[in-house]
Amino acid sequence: GQQVMQIPQYQHVQEGEDFTTYCNSSTTLSNIQWYKQRPGGHPVFLIQLVKSGEVKKQKRLTFQFGEAKKNSSLHITATQTTDVGTYFCAKSSGAGSYQLTFGKGTKLSVIP
Amino acid sequence: GAGVSQSPRYKVAKRGQDVALRCDPISGHVSLFWYQQALGQGPEFLTYFQNEAQLDKSGLPSDRFFAERPEGSVSTLKIQRTQQEDSAVYLCASSLRGQGAWNTEAFFGQGTRLTVV
Numbered sequence: 756g757q758q759v760m761q762i763p764q765y766q767h768v769q770e771g772e773d774f775t776t777y778c779n780s781s782t783t784l785s786n787i788q789w790y791k792q793r794p795g796g797h798p799v800f801l802i803q804l805v806k807s808g809e810v811k812k813q814k815r816l817t818f819q820f821g822e823a824k825k826n827s828s829l830h831i832t833a834t835q836t837t838d839v840g841t842y843f844c845a846k847s848s849g850a851g852s853y854q855l856t857f858g859k860g861t862k863l864s865v866i867p
Numbered sequence: 868g869a870g871v872s873q874s875p876r877y878k879v880a881k882r883g884q885d886v887a888l889r890c891d892p893i894s895g896h897v898s899l900f901w902y903q904q905a906l907g908q909g910p911e912f913l914t915y916f917q918n919e920a921q922l923d924k925s926g927l928p929s930d931r932f933f934a935e936r937p938e939g940s941v942s943t944l945k946i947q948r949t950q951q952e953d954s955a956v957y958l959c960a961s962s963l964r965g966q967g968a969w970n971t972e973a974f975f976g977q978g979t980r981l982t983v984v
Contacts, residue, residue: 857909
């Protein structure tokens with residue numbers, strides 16, 4: 756099926772630095788979800804974005820959905836060691852669609 | 868239960884052996900998904916149940932893979948005649964709503980790590 760591309764694949768940051776991961780699609784998305792997977796763990800839902808240009812914040816995390824609904828980003832301010840993990844975006848095909856297609860993820864390492 | 872439960876957590880199978888992986892979704896969740904996650908990759912869709920009905924099995928890699936959810940709660944993913952390329956983490960997820968509603972969040976289990984030797 757249609758893929759969502761995530762960049763970068765890996766990111767190493769010093770603790771306290773900011774981090775951003777990007778998710779891009781060649782087709783218009785109905786919504787985008789973000790998940791975090793800790794090493795050895797399972798994906799955990801973070802947020803869903805639905806509206807064009809939507810911006811949502813969760814403490815140090817800021818999620819954006821592009822105006823054209825073809826891209827999304829996750830920005831973490833002042834990273835902490837607890838932010839370590841792989842961040843996935845996932846798309847569904849449309850309203851009522853059940854199938855999530857995941858990107859390959861961005862693996863974040865935080866150097867204390 | 869409080870979350871999605873999968874068993875076993877780890878399974879080592881000899882090539883050619885059949886395996887059965889179990890998923891207990893969150894009580895009352897209509898949708899149940901199976902995903903396969905290879906090392907360093909994102910989860911890849913295998914199959915979807917809405918209650919007891921298997922509405923989509925397009926992601927199952929071969930006819931050696933079979934899934935069921937006979938009473939609309941517990942699900943089993945069975946792999947016959949396992950091969951080395953089946954080695955992966957198999958994730959089960961459930962969500963409250965079914966097809967036809969806006970996607971809600973999927974709650975994932977811890978997964979079963981299958982190693983075929």
